[in-house]
Amino acid sequence: MVMIEPTPDGRFGEFGGRFVPETLIPACEELEVAFREAWADPTFVDDFHRVLRDYGGRPSPLTECFRLSKQLGCRVLLKREDLNHTGSHKINNVIGQALLAQRMGKTRLVAETGAGQHGVATATAAALLDMDCKVYMGAVDVKRQSLNVFRMQLLGAEVEAVKSGSQTLKDAVNEALRDWVATLEGTHYCLGTVMGPHPYPWMVRTFHHVIGDEANEQCLALTGTDPDVVVACIGGGSNAAGIFSGFASSESRLVGVEPAGGAAVGRGVPGVVHGMNSYLMQDEVGQVQEAKSISAGLDYPGVGPEHAFLASIGRAEYPSVNDQEVIEAFQLLSRTEGIIPALETAHAIAWVVREAKNLQGQTVLINLSGRGDKDVDQMMEILNVDRVV
Amino acid sequence: MTGPFEEALREKRALGKKLLVVYVTGGFENWEASVEAAAAAGADAIEIGIPFSDPVMDGPVIQQASQIALDRGTTPLSVLQAAADLDTGIPHAVMTYYNLAHNPGHERFAASLVRAGISAAILPDLPYVESAPWREVAAKAGIETVMLAAPTTPDHRLGDLCAAAHGFVYAVGLLGVTGERSALADTATKIAARCKAVTDKPVLVGVGIGSPAQAVEACTVADGVIIGSALVRQMLDGHGAAGVGQLVSSYRAALDEG
Numbered sequence: 334m335v336m337i338e339p340t341p342d343g344r345f346g347e348f349g350g351r352f353v354p355e356t357l358i359p360a361c362e363e364l365e366v367a368f369r370e371a372w373a374d375p376t377f378v379d380d381f382h383r384v385l386r387d388y389g390g391r392p393s394p395l396t397e398c399f400r401l402s403k404q405l406g407c408r409v410l411l412k413r414e415d416l417n418h419t420g421s422h423k424i425n426n427v428i429g430q431a432l433l434a435q436r437m438g439k440t441r442l443v444a445e446t447g448a449g450q451h452g453v454a455t456a457t458a459a460a461l462l463d464m465d466c467k468v469y470m471g472a473v474d475v476k477r478q479s480l481n482v483f484r485m486q487l488l489g490a491e492v493e494a495v496k497s498g499s500q501t502l503k504d505a506v507n508e509a510l511r512d513w514v515a516t517l518e519g520t521h522y523c524l525g526t527v528m529g530p531h532p533y534p535w536m537v538r539t540f541h542h543v544i545g546d547e548a549n550e551q552c553l554a555l556t557g558t559d560p561d562v563v564v565a566c567i568g569g570g571s572n573a574a575g576i577f578s579g580f581a582s583s584e585s586r587l588v589g590v591e592p593a594g595g596a597a598v599g600r601g602v603p604g605v606v607h608g609m610n611s612y613l614m615q616d617e618v619g620q621v622q623e624a625k626s627i628s629a630g631l632d633y634p635g636v637g638p639e640h641a642f643l644a645s646i647g648r649a650e651y652p653s654v655n656d657q658e659v660i661e662a663f664q665l666l667s668r669t670e671g672i673i674p675a676l677e678t679a680h681a682i683a684w685v686v687r688e689a690k691n692l693q694g695q696t697v698l699i700n701l702s703g704r705g706d707k708d709v710d711q712m713m714e715i716l717n718v719d720r721v722v
Numbered sequence: 723m724t725g726p727f728e729e730a731l732r733e734k735r736a737l738g739k740k741l742l743v744v745y746v747t748g749g750f751e752n753w754e755a756s757v758e759a760a761a762a763a764g765a766d767a768i769e770i771g772i773p774f775s776d777p778v779m780d781g782p783v784i785q786q787a788s789q790i791a792l793d794r795g796t797t798p799l800s801v802l803q804a805a806a807d808l809d810t811g812i813p814h815a816v817m818t819y820y821n822l823a824h825n826p827g828h829e830r831f832a833a834s835l836v837r838a839g840i841s842a843a844i845l846p847d848l849p850y851v852e853s854a855p856w857r858e859v860a861a862k863a864g865i866e867t868v869m870l871a872a873p874t875t876p877d878h879r880l881g882d883l884c885a886a887a888h889g890f891v892y893a894v895g896l897l898g899v900t901g902e903r904s905a906l907a908d909t910a911t912k913i914a915a916r917c918k919a920v921t922d923k924p925v926l927v928g929v930g931i932g933s934p935a936q937a938v939e940a941c942t943v944a945d946g947v948i949i950g951s952a953l954v955r956q957m958l959d960g961h962g963a964a965g966v967g968q969l970v971s972s973y974r975a976a977l978d979e980g
Contacts, residue, residue, distance in 0.1 A: 342851075352820060354779050355849045355883075356872035356894060497785055498775060507778050514779075515898035517874065605821045605847075606776055618797050619825030620775040 335648050336538070336574075336581035336639070343531020346645060348638035351530040353608045356514050364521075365532040367437045372539065377436065384428050385543065388461065389418045391425075393544075395551035396701075400669040405689040410560065411672070411701040412548045412576060421675065421703030422544060422572045423454035427523060429540030431458035434521035441465040441520040445509040447474055447502035447568065448630030448677065449481025450703055451525030456490035458523075466490040469508040471501035474629045481707055499623040502568075502633045506607050526569025527637030530608030534637050538574040544700065545579020552698060559583040561695035565702065566680040567591045567598070567651065568631035570640045572702035577649060585698075587649035589640060590684040592659075595624030597636035598644045598651035604635075611638040627656040627715075628676035628708075658683040660715060663705065675703035676711070725866040727767065727813040727841040727889040731924040731946070734766055740977040741946025742937075743890075743926055744953050744970060745769040745817060747787040749796025754804055756957055759967035761810035764974035768810065769844060769948065772801050772818035779819075779846040781901030783951040787958055798822050802838035815842035815868065815889065820856075823848075828856050832863035842866040842889035850883040857886060868892050871917050873909040884921035891917050893944060895930040901951045902932030906939050914944035934976030941977060949973055 343349045351361055371377040385391040393416050398409040414422035434442060442459050444466070446452030452468040459466035468485055472494040475482055485492050498504035506529075513522040527534045527541075552560050563580050565573035567589040577587050591599055597612045604613030606621050614622040614634040624632040636651075643649035654662075659676060662683035667673045674682060681699050685692070705712075712718075724732070731741055744765045746756050749772075757768050773788035773796055780788065798818070805814060816835060823831040823845060835843060843865050848856060850869055857867045866888035871880060873894065884891050895910035896903065910927050917925040927940040928948030937947045949970075956965035 350852055351849065352847055352852055353849060354846050354872070355870045356874050356897060358849050358851060358872075359874040359876060497789070503776060507776050510778050511781070511899045517897055605824050607778075610824075613821075615821065615825065618799070619821045620792070621821070
């Protein structure tokens with residue numbers, strides 16, 4: 334059995350744990366207790382699903398890609414998380430955590446964000462539930478995702494550009510943790526992916542389980558069986574964890590696609606940062622390295638501990654694709670299906686395109702984790718297209 | 723078994739002295755001279771910081787000093803090699819983050835500390851609940867592992883935590899990261915008192931002490947204090963070893979006067 338509860342000390346195999354300053358240990362324990370109670374309470378679970386339905390737009394559809402399938406020679410299905418409110422899967426986790434925080438009596442959310450998708454989702458949930466919200470974002474990411482910064486501000490959140498370290502996602506996590514250490518009583522740290530200290534990896538995956546559950550039913554209804562391959566992009570790994578969890582006990586092959594410049598599973602070795610023991614890109618003495626790819630949302634040098642576990646036992650595989658393959662995939666899906674994917678999501682598509690020759694006749698389910706509106710400016714620059722006035 | 727670091731602190735405490743432990747960022751320009759100046763000015767022990775890329779427990783001052791040190795090419799090895807040549811007459815600890823012990827492996831890291839004449843280790847992101855595997859290896863190598871107790875640590879864990887500590891118990895004075903504050907948080911004396919109630923090991927308050935007067939106030943309950951950011955600020959501001967020496971003297975004098 335995989336993708337079940339971690340051990341009482343928060344382990345998936347040898348990975349996971351709770352490597353945070355002592356000050357935060359009681360907060361993690363309190364969060365774990367509150368989450369267990371809430372998830373066992375039908376009122377909470379009903380509330381969660383009601384908000385995801387009436388506000389978030391769930392269930393998200395399953396789309397069969399007729400043109401792309403014909404071109405690639407395999408049957409491509411998309412789980413359309415891009416159609417959720419705020420444009421990505423991130424809303425599932427954020428609604429879950431915000432409702433939980435409210436139930437715990439917290440009045441303020443802090444969050445880290447890379448591309449800005451999780452920050453926008455958190456700001457949205459905070460507005461919906463009348464909570465204060467502060468989002469930490471690396472100064473480099475603030476520049477390349479200015480549209481999302483303004484979105485968060487419109488939603489009433491305060492955005493702080495983090496200028497320490499590499500000024501990207503990992504430094505935003507550090508700053509959010511520092512904030513949380515100082516503001517524990519009224520603040521919940523709304524972590525955006527399946528990383529961090531126990532119970533976050535498990536809790537965040539549980540809130541995203543809805544993706545896999547829906548996709549499993551939808552695939553069955555459409556094709557009568559499980560897909561041969563389930564593919565998702567991996568930064569920290571939340572959208573992948575969500576869709577994998579719906580197929581963990583099936584025969585489906587699980588593929589998490591990392592950016593070549595941020596391949597924590599592919600190039601990392603076990604290390605400890607941000608509360609967890611997991612695969613981590615680090616130098617020869619243990620300093621954490623910067624991840625660098627075309628997509629801010631995947632620029633994280635680590636990966637959720639459950640993915641490290643799934644990789645170590647061979648249940649899931651974690652190949653990587655390079656920026657050029659991603660740029661091509663981004664355009665390919667736009668032109669063949671009329672769907673502009675997020676650059677993050679385009680990693681998953683890029684792998685399918687590259688592997689298509691080995692997937693002939695198979696059914697491939699891709700988690701289309703987010704839409705690409707936020708990336709259009711960046712793509713104009715990359716493709717050297719002049720704006721038509 | 724009591725190691726040399728704790729032994730030295732206990733001896734001074736037995737003489738009725740309040741303990742002063744200071745933090746110096748290893749790898750910062752002329753940091754060795756700052757260590758020597760701090761020792762000469764009356765520090766009872768030195769914490770040598772090995773800079774880490776993601777210092778999550780540190781505030782802006784120590785973050786900045788760490789980044790400067792890293793940008794100069796500082797590595798754990800370069801800090802430890804230099805530390806081996808320091809003869810201050812007082813015990814040395816390292817303060818760093820757990821991945822730098824995890825990466826080489828516990829045995830190798832502990833051995834590298836021993837070779838550098840270091841007797842204790844402080845790893846703020848290795849909390850008590852995760853610390854047993856490291857503590858076991860460290861103890862075998864003769865390295866004392868300081869445990870951090872936080873204002874949020876529940877009573878049911880505090881006794882075990884203090885029992886597992888060696889060298890001293892690091893009572894985290896406030897909810898927050900390292901850095902001076904304008905007033906001593908009331909959490910500082912509270913956590914010190916809670917630790918003192920369950921252990922006879924030296925209990926030192928660190929994080930948030932911004933003046934000699936605050937140090938004295940903390941020592942109405944605690945056995946001593948740890949001064950980090952205030953000292954590193956001297957280094958960042960270019961006052962060098964002389965500034966460090968003056969600062970440590972001012973704390974020493976205040977603590978001795980009581």
